[in-house]
Amino acid sequence: MNLNGTTINRLLFRAEKVYRKEEPSLKTGIHKHPTFDTWFLVTQRSTYVIGATADGYLVNLHWGNRLERLDDLNATMQDVFFSQNPPPTYATEELPVFGGLRFRDNVLKAELPDGTRELNLLFAGNANITEGYILDVDLRDGYRTELLVTLHYELDIENDIIRRSYTIRNGLDKRINLSKAFSAAWHLPTALGSDEKREILTLAGEWAAEAMVESTELRPGVTHVVQSQRGFPSHVSYPYFAIRQVPSDVNPSTEVYFGAIGWSGSWEITAHTSLFGTTRVVGGMHHQDFGWTLEPNESFTTPIFVAGFTSEGMPGARKLLPRHVRKYQQKNLETQKDSNVFHPVLYNSWEAVTFNVTAEKQLELAEIAAPLGIELFVIDDGWFGDRNNDSAGLGDWYVNEEKFPNGLKPVADRVHELGMKFGLWFESEGVNPNSDLYREHPDWVFYYEGIPRYEARSQLVLNLALPEVREYVYDRMATLIAENDIDYIKWDMNRPWGEVTMHDYDRNPREAWVLSIREGFYYIVDKLKAEFPKLWIESCASGGGRMDIGVVEKTDQVWTSDNTRPDARIMIQYGASLFLPPRVMYGWVTNSPWDEGIHIPLSFRFHVSFQGGLGIGSNIHEYTEDELEESAGWIELYKKIRPVIQNGDLDWLVQPSRMSELVAVSQTTSHDQSEAVVLGYRFNSPFSTPLNWIRLRNLDKSARYSVKVWTSSPHDVDEEYEMSGALLMHKGILLTSLNNAQFKSAVVWLKRN
Structure with a gap:
């Protein structure tokens, strides 16, 4: 046989493949x-x-x-x-x-x-x-x-x-x-x-x-x-x-x-x-x-x-x-280990009563909240000390006897009887100069000798690096949680730090910056979670001031902003969703001062709050019968789709823009691609332009999906049809109900057949 150079090379290459031991692929x-x-x-x-x-x-x-x-x-x-x-x-x-x-x-x-x-x-x-x-x-x-x-x-x-x-x-x-x-x-x-x-x-x-x-x-x-x-x-x-x-x-x-x-x-x-x-x-x-x-x-x-x-x-x-x-x-929290336990639909009474908190008013609101499908009832600021405004009482974590003559326990018991969990607001790192705590312990705050103490929001910052301070805070919180069967706390923090140092400290006084977090805030949260493993904790700092990934590994959820105006909240949630899981970001349905003079339908408010954990902060005492019925309907629908919303992957098909503020569309998809929830929002339509086709993502292209669309009413399905995953992703869907509309929204629920 006549072998030329090309043939010899081919044979050698073949022999090398036969006799050379192949290295295994690099495993994870x-x-x-x-x-x-x-x-x-x-x-x-x-x-x-x-x-x-x-x-x-x-x-x-x-x-x-x-x-x-x-x-x-x-x-x-x-x-x-x-x-x-x-x-x-x-x-x-x-x-x-x-x-x-x-x-x-x-x-x-x-x-x-x-x-x-x-x-x-x-x-x-x-x-x-x-x-x-x-x-x-x-x-x-x-x-x-x-x-x-x-x-x-x-x-x-x-x-x-x-x-x-x-x-x-x-x-x-x-x-x-x-x-x-x-x-x-x-x-x-x-x-x-x-x-x-x-x-x-x-x-x-x-x-x-x-x-x-x-x-x-x-x-x-x-x-x-x-x-x-x-x-x-x-x-x-x-x-x-x-x-x-x-x-x-x-x-x-x-x-x-x-x-x-x-x-x-x-x-x-x-x-x-x-x-x-x-x-x-x-x-x-x-x-x-x-x-x-x-x-x-x-x-x-x-x-x-x-x-x-x-x-x-x-x-x-x-x-x-x-x-x-x-x-x-x-991995870290007992309350979060089971993905089939979902973050509850909450009601917070702040906007209904502000500082005018009384047992009677809370009970009235609880009786209205429970039939709506609320699962967690929260009393916000104003329940403690001489707290009738934000200039007094902060730090005195004792129940105000005039507002709650029999303490918090009867209110908590009634909330539990109504089938809801009971929650309470704290701001454990702050203290008003006009408080018993400060009058007794003026050295418990951050300060420098001989310099006036800088107040912000009529308050100072407690130095949680001091063992006696953190033990006081922990003791008061743990005592109230145990005595009143509290299921949830909202941990707020409302001012930046100043004058941060340590006194009578034989080490570096600058360590206060670290100690106050590690040995203070983290210590108290970890200790509360250890003593009360079923306790839910929300991190808040005048809204979204403390929603880093470190705090999420220690608490259950975060409050992303005090601004509850729906179109603003969409942009806030869009940014926060870059690093936060959907379920930990809470949004509330409110009638807050942020949107006075603007008519935003109740449906739009709910659909924005569907982005993560759902809450209501409105004064439901003033809701009409129609508004109560609609709210109950949206809550019922949310509970059906929240397994996808809270456990799925959030994506944005159309990102919100601070310039146009015309439209935004998000999609949350279950990990197995069996379900998805699309939320579409039309803020304005100044040119009466129809929406384009919206192409979805991350679906099973070979499967068929049933599609249901709700817009203005939770009781009426506006559209219902079937489409293949491939068509949904490559051609898309039309949300015609959002054409030529202002503050109009849609909920789309897809389920694989």
């Missing part, structure tokens, strides 16, 4: 390379790779789409471009510290006993993998090996997310002082060229205008900073970021890198892009006025900073992060 979990000090962190759809260089620098080698093999990725330091950019400056270090020839954003800064104010942390030769999804990597200071930092990585494999933090341990014989302790640094792959554009999405806001989505192009040499210096996450910005690729003719990518900090105090995230296309994101507890002292053998662990990657654009990021938050909420 954490794997160490057999030769190099390189670790592959593999989720369902992404891979994150870190490795130690020969000099000991721990750097990121890859973050993006999933790799299939333990490729030979050996960490090396990149070449020096010129003397102004030494290698450590542009190294993708996992923990860039203040020290050495590093001139970019850093994560950790410390002052050592000899006055040195820098570190040089290198791989210590030790890394442990636990249960296949947890990795701890040790770094030691190159000159003081007794100083140990352990980086913590935890994979959420199914949601393509990494949870990061670190612990610093002082093995020296003298104290060290930390002046910065961010949680992590994240490095995006280098941009392909000068024409490649990326945008950073952040969430801005103000009180009553929370979580407004802002998009800014990342520009070389510009550092983007989002932050809160107020002692809590605040309304002005949220500890969240997303960086997305802007598609172009040569790069149609929809890759998104996104993340959030799990911390309920002051925080900061910065993102910087160099002229060479490198982008670094760092973040954690805010460094302004931060301080922490480590005595010999003490350690300090940072809050978590979670981040993930998706190639499915912002809809993918909006799905993965809320799923992750929900997963860890279920």
Whole structure:
């Protein structure tokens, strides 16, 4: 047989395939390379790779789409471009510290006993993998090996997310002082060229205008900073970021890198892009006025900073992060473990009575609420102390005997008899100067000696870092919960912090910023949850001032805004849904001052509140019989569809706009694609234009779905038909009832046949 070169090559290639042992595909979990000090962190759809260089620098080698093999990725330091950019400056270090020839954003800064104010942390030769999804990597200071930092990585494999933090341990014989302790640094792959554009999405806001989505192009040499210096996450910005690729003719990518900090105090995230296309994101507890002292053998662990990657654009990021938050909420809270237990439909009596709270008025409202289908009845501010307005009584957590002559128990008992749970409002971190508590303990607040104490909202902030303060707050709350069979508490917080320091404290007085959260707020919440495992807790801070992912892992739900005007609330929920699961975001049906002079139908108000947990805050005492009947009907419909709304993935088919304010459409889909709920809103129609076809997403294209549409009445189905999943996604549906309308809305329920 005459064999030419081509034939020989084919035979050799075939023989290689026959005799070469195929390497197995890389499974999910954490794997160490057999030769190099390189670790592959593999989720369902992404891979994150870190490795130690020969000099000991721990750097990121890859973050993006999933790799299939333990490729030979050996960490090396990149070449020096010129003397102004030494290698450590542009190294993708996992923990860039203040020290050495590093001139970019850093994560950790410390002052050592000899006055040195820098570190040089290198791989210590030790890394442990636990249960296949947890990795701890040790770094030691190159000159003081007794100083140990352990980086913590935890994979959420199914949601393509990494949870990061670190612990610093002082093995020296003298104290060290930390002046910065961010949680992590994240490095995006280098941009392909000068024409490649990326945008950073952040969430801005103000009180009553929370979580407004802002998009800014990342520009070389510009550092983007989002932050809160107020002692809590605040309304002005949220500890969240997303960086997305802007598609172009040569790069149609929809890759998104996104993340959030799990911390309920002051925080900061910065993102910087160099002229060479490198982008670094760092973040954690805010460094302004931060301080922490480590005595010999003490350690300090940072809050978590979670981040993930998706190639499915912002809809993918909006799905993965809320799923992750929900997963860890279920992991931590007894009340959330069962997905078949749904967040209750609540009634809050604030708008009906404000501070004019009495047992008689609460009982009257409870008798009206129960037949509507309300499942949780909540008494808001005004039930305690000398509390007839917001200038007195805060901190005196004793039932007002004039308003409740027999205490709260008879009201709670009647609420329970009516088949509802009973809830109560607290603002445990605040105190009015006009209160018995402050008169007895003026030293329990944040203050500086010799300086007038700054009041906001006629109140001061309690220093929960003091053991006696947090024990008082816990004791009063626990006593009231036990004595009155309270099922739910709303934890409010209504002013930013100031004068934050510690007195008679032999450590660093700046520790108050951290202690008041960890040893104060978190301590009380955790202790209440431990003693009352069935207690539901809502986080509130003048609306959406404290709805970070850290608080959601400790509480059941959040109040996203004091602004209950429906069209505003849609935009607020749109932004918050980037990181919060639908079920934890509560919306109320109200007739609040926000929309005086504007006629917004009751149906529209309910449909907006269908976005997550449903509540009513209106003065139902003034409802007509028709309004009560309609409310009961919408509540009944909500209960039928809430398994999808509360457990499904929320997506936005048409995003709300602050400019046009014309239309918004959301879709929530069950994980198995068997059901979906579409909510459509028409704010205005100035040009009498009909709506376009709305193409749905995430359905089973081969299945047929029954479709029901409600608009103005819960008792009448406006449309009912069947369509295939493919047609629903590729052609869509027409919501003709929203044409030429103002404040008109529709509920669409799809069920797979």
